[in-house]
Structures are given as structure tokens and as C-alpha cells.
Amino acid sequence: MSEVDFNTLQSLGLAQQSTATNTSKSNSDLGQGDFLKLMVTQLNNQDPMKPMESGDFLGQMAQFSTVTGIDGLNTSFSEFASSVSNDQALQAANLVGRRVNVPLQAGVLTTGGSIDGELTLPTSSPDVSINITDQAGQIVQTIPLGTQSAGPVAFSWDGKRSDGTVASPGLYNVDAKARIDGQNFELDTQISADVDSVTLGGLGKPLQLNLSGLGSVPFSNVSRIF
Structure with missing residues (x-):
């Protein structure tokens, strides 16, 4: 049978x-x-x-x-x-060729470009900030976001160091922090990235997005498409 x-x-x-x-x-x-x-x-x-x-x-x-x-x-x-x-x-x-937001803790700085993304606050905070660090762990720039309400908060780094000089193109870590009820909390970030190509899933495997300089992530991880 x-x-x-x-x-x-x-x-x-x-x-x-x-x-x-x-x-x-x-x-x-x-x-x-x-x-x-x-x-x-x-x-x-x-x-x-x-x-x-x-x-x-x-x-x-x-x-x-x-x-x-x-x-x-x-x-x-x-x-x-x-x-x-x-x-x-x-x-x-x-x-392919479009920009998406995915859960990452790092972004790629291109010549004349920026690293953009957003974080999500579980509750309001009087002090939210972003630390940009290089691959050696050195803080390149701190971006103060001030008081923010609960929900998504967009951020952007223009590629300039704290001394005003332009940082070299490459991979930089993005660390988001918020002060909530008198304590500092680390927050997950969604980084904007360009889609270079797509790998179709097979045998139960998900559709994979190949991001410029950041490797591949499942399509299901995308939170926003631009």
C-alpha cells in the first residue's frame, strides 16, 4: 500500500x-x-x-x-x-537591495555612511544611551538619547568619534543602556542592514537573508523592511 x-x-x-x-x-x-x-x-x-x-x-x-x-x-x-x-x-x-532591521549587537560603517537602528524600552526611562565600540573594545562614541517613553526608540551614529574625527569603515558594536527604577539595564538592539542576497530554504530550513558585512539571518528575524 x-x-x-x-x-x-x-x-x-x-x-x-x-x-x-x-x-x-x-x-x-x-x-x-x-x-x-x-x-x-x-x-x-x-x-x-x-x-x-x-x-x-x-x-x-x-x-x-x-x-x-x-x-x-x-x-x-x-x-x-x-x-x-x-x-x-x-x-x-x-x-534584495533593500534595508531591514534585524536583532544584532553590531553594525557595519561604510565610507560616508552611518549605523542606524532601534531599541525597545519595556518602560519609560530618564536616561537612555548608546555606546559605539570598535573591535578592540574601545568606546568610539556615546550617543545620549535622554528621556524616552516605553516602546521603540530609533538611533543613528554618523560615523564620527567623540573627538569629531571620522571613524574608519568597518564593524562596530552597539551597546544600548537605560536607567530604570534607579538601575542600569542593557537593551537588545535592532540594526539596519542591507540585503545582498537571499538563500531559499529547503527541507524545513527557513529563508535566509545574507546581509552586507553581517552574515546571514533567518527571514523570520526581520522586524522592519524599508
């Missing part, structure tokens, strides 16, 4: 991978044609004095319906998987 194609289920993230699952159709599996041949052969060779009971015949027809239904289910899942893949391809084409 035909088996559900678990490769299709896994590609949709609807089934867990199992090393014991044999996804290829073995020689012992019976398709619709094989099932019909066996049933006809049984009818032709039955004892005329003891014909097949109507209940037995209906039972075999029910088994045949199950075979047909499973094959149809496989086809439906395959078509659905193809549709999902096509939708991902369309999303990918629209994202």
Missing part, C-alpha cells in the same frame, strides 16, 4: 526528521494498479461455490479508497510545497 511522502512533509516543516523513515517507495509497496490487479485476480479465482461475501468485497473497496486518498494527499502536499517555494522566491526578489 502506498505511503505518505514524508520528504514533502519535512520540506514544509510539518514532520520531524527520522532516520528510520524510508521515504522512497520500496518494491513491497502496492500502488493503485497493483491493488486492482490483485482484487481482479482474487475475483477470477474465487470458488464459485463460495463466492466472496459482500462485506469482504466492500472492505477491499474501502482499502482501495484509502490507497487513492493517500496518493492524492501526496500530490496535494507536493503542490503545496511547490507553491510555498514559489512564494519564497518572490519574497527574495523583493528583498
Whole structure:
């Protein structure tokens, strides 16, 4: 009897991978044609004095319906998987060359560019600030954001050091802090980055965005698209 194609289920993230699952159709599996041949052969060779009971015949027809239904289910899942893949391809084409916000603690400074992003305050704070540090851990610039209400807070670093000189292009860490109820708290940041390319997911893997100078992140991590 035909088996559900678990490769299709896994590609949709609807089934867990199992090393014991044999996804290829073995020689012992019976398709619709094989099932019909066996049933006809049984009818032709039955004892005329003891014909097949109507209940037995209906039972075999029910088994045949199950075979047909499973094959149809496989086809439906395959078509659905193809549709999902096509939708991902369309999303990918629209994202390349665009800018997105993703949860990162670092950004890339380009020549004449800036590092932009936002943080989210769980509650209001009288003192919010951003420290920009280089790869050696040295503070390059501190950006005071002052008093802020709860919610998203945008920030931008223009690439200038605290002494007014322009910092070299490269990777810089972004550390956000806020004073809440008399205590300092570190905050997660969303960094704006350019999408260079997209890698389509397969076998349950998510769509990956390849960001300029920052590696790849899952598409599901994107909080904003510009």
C-alpha cells in the first residue's frame, strides 16, 4: 500500500526528521494498479461455490479508497510545497537591495555612511544611551538619547568619534543602556542592514537573508523592511 511522502512533509516543516523513515517507495509497496490487479485476480479465482461475501468485497473497496486518498494527499502536499517555494522566491526578489532591521549587537560603517537602528524600552526611562565600540573594545562614541517613553526608540551614529574625527569603515558594536527604577539595564538592539542576497530554504530550513558585512539571518528575524 502506498505511503505518505514524508520528504514533502519535512520540506514544509510539518514532520520531524527520522532516520528510520524510508521515504522512497520500496518494491513491497502496492500502488493503485497493483491493488486492482490483485482484487481482479482474487475475483477470477474465487470458488464459485463460495463466492466472496459482500462485506469482504466492500472492505477491499474501502482499502482501495484509502490507497487513492493517500496518493492524492501526496500530490496535494507536493503542490503545496511547490507553491510555498514559489512564494519564497518572490519574497527574495523583493528583498534584495533593500534595508531591514534585524536583532544584532553590531553594525557595519561604510565610507560616508552611518549605523542606524532601534531599541525597545519595556518602560519609560530618564536616561537612555548608546555606546559605539570598535573591535578592540574601545568606546568610539556615546550617543545620549535622554528621556524616552516605553516602546521603540530609533538611533543613528554618523560615523564620527567623540573627538569629531571620522571613524574608519568597518564593524562596530552597539551597546544600548537605560536607567530604570534607579538601575542600569542593557537593551537588545535592532540594526539596519542591507540585503545582498537571499538563500531559499529547503527541507524545513527557513529563508535566509545574507546581509552586507553581517552574515546571514533567518527571514523570520526581520522586524522592519524599508
